[in-house]
Amino acid sequence: MPSGLSVLALLAGVVTPTIARNVVIPRQEAQSSSSSSDATIPFSALSSALASLGPAVTTFRSNSSSSSSTADPSATFTSTTASSTSEVSGRSSSTTRSDATASTTTAGKGPQSDCSTTTDLGWIPSGLPTPTLLPTTNANAINATRTGPLGNHNGGVDLGSDYSSQALDKFWDDWVSELGTSVTKYHRKKVGDVQQPPFREVYCPPQPYPLPEDPPALFPDYLMTSPPENVLTQYKFPDGFLFGWATAAQQWEGAVRDDGKGPTVWDWAARFPGFIVDNTTSDIARLAALGGNVYSFSAFWTRVLPWGSAESPVNQAGIDFYRNLAEYCWSQGVEPVLTLFHWDTPLALQLKYGGFASEDIIDDYVNYAETMFTAYNGTIKKWVTFNEPVVFCSQSTFPGNLTSLYYPYTCSYHLTLAHAKAVRRFRELNIQGEIAFKSDNFIGVPWREGNEDDQRGVDRHEAYQIGIFAEPIYNSGDWPQIIKDDLPPEILPRFTDEQKELIKGTADFFAIDGYRVGYVTAPPAGFEACIANTSDPLWPVCNQVNFYESTPYAWGLADFADPRVPWLQNTWRYIRGFLKDLTQRYPTNGGIYLSEFGFAEPEENEQAYKYIVTTDTKRELYFLSYLGEVLKAIHEDGTDVRGTFAWSLVDK
Numbered sequence: 001m002p003s004g005l006s007v008l009a010l011l012a013g014v015v016t017p018t019i020a021r022n023v024v025i026p027r028q029e030a031q032s033s034s035s036s037s038d039a040t041i042p043f044s045a046l047s048s049a050l051a052s053l054g055p056a057v058t059t060f061r062s063n064s065s066s067s068s069s070t071a072d073p074s075a076t077f078t079s080t081t082a083s084s085t086s087e088v089s090g091r092s093s094s095t096t097r098s099d100a101t102a103s104t105t106t107a108g109k110g111p112q113s114d115c116s117t118t119t120d121l122g123w124i125p126s127g128l129p130t131p132t133l134l135p136t137t138n139a140n141a142i143n144a145t146r147t148g149p150l151g152n153h154n155g156g157v158d159l160g161s162d163y164s165s166q167a168l169d170k171f172w173d174d175w176v177s178e179l180g181t182s183v184t185k186y187h188r189k190k191v192g193d194v195q196q197p198p199f200r201e202v203y204c205p206p207q208p209y210p211l212p213e214d215p216p217a218l219f220p221d222y223l224m225t226s227p228p229e230n231v232l233t234q235y236k237f238p239d240g241f242l243f244g245w246a247t248a249a250q251q252w253e254g255a256v257r258d259d260g261k262g263p264t265v266w267d268w269a270a271r272f273p274g275f276i277v278d279n280t281t282s283d284i285a286r287l288a289a290l291g292g293n294v295y296s297f298s299a300f301w302t303r304v305l306p307w308g309s310a311e312s313p314v315n316q317a318g319i320d321f322y323r324n325l326a327e328y329c330w331s332q333g334v335e336p337v338l339t340l341f342h343w344d345t346p347l348a349l350q351l352k353y354g355g356f357a358s359e360d361i362i363d364d365y366v367n368y369a370e371t372m373f374t375a376y377n378g379t380i381k382k383w384v385t386f387n388e389p390v391v392f393c394s395q396s397t398f399p400g401n402l403t404s405l406y407y408p409y410t411c412s413y414h415l416t417l418a419h420a421k422a423v424r425r426f427r428e429l430n431i432q433g434e435i436a437f438k439s440d441n442f443i444g445v446p447w448r449e450g451n452e453d454d455q456r457g458v459d460r461h462e463a464y465q466i467g468i469f470a471e472p473i474y475n476s477g478d479w480p481q482i483i484k485d486d487l488p489p490e491i492l493p494r495f496t497d498e499q500k501e502l503i504k505g506t507a508d509f510f511a512i513d514g515y516r517v518g519y520v521t522a523p524p525a526g527f528e529a530c531i532a533n534t535s536d537p538l539w540p541v542c543n544q545v546n547f548y549e550s551t552p553y554a555w556g557l558a559d560f561a562d563p564r565v566p567w568l569q570n571t572w573r574y575i576r577g578f579l580k581d582l583t584q585r586y587p588t589n590g591g592i593y594l595s596e597f598g599f600a601e602p603e604e605n606e607q608a609y610k611y612i613v614t615t616d617t618k619r620e621l622y623f624l625s626y627l628g629e630v631l632k633a634i635h636e637d638g639t640d641v642r643g644t645f646a647w648s649l650v651d652k
């Protein structure tokens with residue numbers, strides 16, 4: 001049960017009226033190595049930073065400089081002020097295009113000389129938001145992705161080997177269509193009107209980056225058991241601890257059809273014009289100002305290889321874009337972490353051979369990975385091959401002749417081999433740094449303590465949700481025994497001995513996206529009946545997840561976030577045991593990272609009053625309790641946690 005005392009102690013960190021106003025958390029200088037000796041972030045500073053976090057995006061009011069200044073949209077980033085940034089532009093200039101050219105054709109450049117011209121910082125302007133319901137998923141669109149050209153064909157669409165910009169334009173026009181219209185329009189409707197970003201230049205954020213004023217206290221002093229400076233004071237994050245935020249390319253990059261980028265399956269399935277708030281790279285400066293020292297982002301495969309395949313040309317503008325982003329991060333004292341694949345399969349490869357349904361994806365992925373390794377050797381020091389492969393393989397579009405019975409396992413097989421081969425190349429090429437993939441989900445808690453069926457349910461949950469990739473990569477080179485016992489080789493292709501050797505040991509650290517937890521019990525039909533019945537809705541995992549205890553009181557397992565995102569819970573009671581269990585199951589020398597975690601304030605979107613939106617109580621409580629438990633995992637359990645990445649830095 002939760003201890004009221006510790007909750008209140010943590011709460012004290014949230015509601016303190018004593019936080020210094022406009023606190024700026026001192027941050028590290030740009031480091032050439034990730035193992036810095038002065039990266040300790042005191043928990044009280046963390047409390048202050050986090051207490052500012054929610055309101056930070058909504059209540060900033062200092063806008064005095066904006067009315068008098070005029071931002072120059074033609075400004076470029078060729079001049080620099082700090083020595084660290086000179087070094088950055090020095091390295092940038094070794095690319096094939098000149099800085100001046102680059103600045104007129106890509107967003108996300110390094111800092112410009114005169115930072116005083118920055119105006120609007122991107123906080124929500126004053127005034128009440130108009131309450132609107134969140135858009136719900138368009139049923140037509142979902143059906144169309146299943147029954148449209150991608151859902152029905154078995155690959156075999158030959159786009160030829162004309163890789164000219166005219167051919168790329170034609171590819172976009174022929175295959176990327178509008179969302180939200182009738183199903184029939186999905187079939188090769190010519191649109192050609194992919195939204196362009198509303199700007200081409202990026203303004204420089206102010207330094208030091210201003211943080212918002214503190215919110216007023218939410219609770220009276222007598223509800224606090226100790227002042228915030230006394231909360232968990234004995235614990236500091238260790239040297240080199242990575243504390244920051246994460247995003248995926250599809251979430252924020254504005255260049256949908258720009259800079260020579262090719263379409264991905266996401267461009268095809270849904271129109272997603274991205275944006276960067278207020279034309280600045282402030283998001284990274286804001287991250288740094290809040291005390292973050294790491295930023296994790298994904299790259300679009302098609303921004304670097306518009307056609308995806310190994311024989312197709314590299315798009316230099318894409319290579320330059322991610323280099324600029326990474327170098328700008330370093331210039332802010334923020335380490336960039338790059339994920340190669342966050343589910344954005346190149347559309348050309350989906351059409352050609354069905355994406356991850358085909359073994360052809362392996363060499364094409366490895367070629368893409370090698371292109372990136374070589375381009376950012378020494379600039380990126382932490383790499384992620386695949387984001388949440390279980391989710392990707394169970395949800396992505398599959399060719400018509402691979403039903404949902406086969407596709408997830410065909411995909412898992414090819415994806416594991418692609419990961420392993422890419423990591424082998426990484427090591428052969430002596431790329432400087434570490435590499436792994438990101439797992440998700442949870443191990444689970446037996447619904448009834450000591451009950452064998454429930455424990456079996458937990459073991460099955462772990463095997464299918466985490467072990468399916470972690471077991472081969474961290475331990476044996478082979479699928480978990482539980483899954484091999486369930487699924488014949490026609491469904492789950494088996495690895496050869498040679499492949500097992502290839503796969504085993506291809507990760508330097510463990511990364512888990514830790515959002516939720518559930519109690520697990522046997523399926524209603526029983527294990528054996530469910531495992532034998534591919535029509536059972538719980539097949540093949542064959543267990544049942546409950547979110548409440550088995551006692552008559554049926555207490556919930558964790559506090560839930562907004563009901564529209566049921567996969568988010570405040571799992572502070574679970575996280576320590578979870579981290580410890582994972583490090584025992586999948587040992588590495590590189591420690592464990594919480595590569596994503598986060599929470600959504602319930603009904604935030606429906607609130608009509610700004611003060612309700614900015615109060616953000618549950619989210620603040622989430623960050624403090626969850627991160628407080630992570631500190632305890634490090635100091636009381638000896639778990640080798642090396643970093644936390646809040647999801648996400650921007651809206652999704």
Ligand SMILES: *[C@@H]1O[C@H](CO)[C@@H](O)[C@H](O)[C@H]1NC(C)=O
Nearest residue numbers: 063066067120123124125126
């Ligand atoms: C800041 O000032 C500019 C110019 O006066 C105005 O357009 C903008 O809306 C202001 N931003 C905020 C957050 O008030």
Ligand SMILES: *[C@@H]1O[C@H](CO)[C@@H](O)[C@H](O)[C@H]1NC(C)=O
Nearest residue numbers: 138139140141142143144183
């Ligand atoms: C989508 O497909 C499902 C299942 O085939 C069907 O029941 C539903 O009516 C379809 N929805 C639309 C909007 O066509």
Ligand SMILES: *[C@@H]1O[C@H](CO)[C@@H](O)[C@H](O)[C@H]1NC(C)=O
Nearest residue numbers: 154155156354399401402406
């Ligand atoms: C599906 O079709 C593709 C392309 O025609 C073929 O290569 C593949 O073997 C087929 N898969 C199955 C399971 O029939």
Ligand SMILES: *[C@@H]1O[C@H](CO)[C@@H](O)[C@H](O)[C@H]1NC(C)=O
Nearest residue numbers: 073120198199200201278279
């Ligand atoms: C962003 O830049 C564009 C083009 O330079 C400009 O029209 C727009 O007003 C800018 N937006 C903000 C919020 O500064």
Ligand SMILES: *[C@@H]1O[C@H](CO)[C@@H](O)[C@H](O)[C@H]1NC(C)=O
Nearest residue numbers: 373374377378429430431432
């Ligand atoms: C990566 O950098 C290391 C150290 O400088 C070097 O030994 C290696 O050859 C580089 N690899 C590639 C592919 O550039």
Ligand SMILES: *[C@@H]1O[C@H](CO)[C@@H](O)[C@H](O)[C@H]1NC(C)=O
Nearest residue numbers: 525529532533534535536537
């Ligand atoms: C398999 O599961 C389906 C769906 O629950 C059910 O209708 C069917 O009766 C089950 N078959 C057997 C043999 O139990």
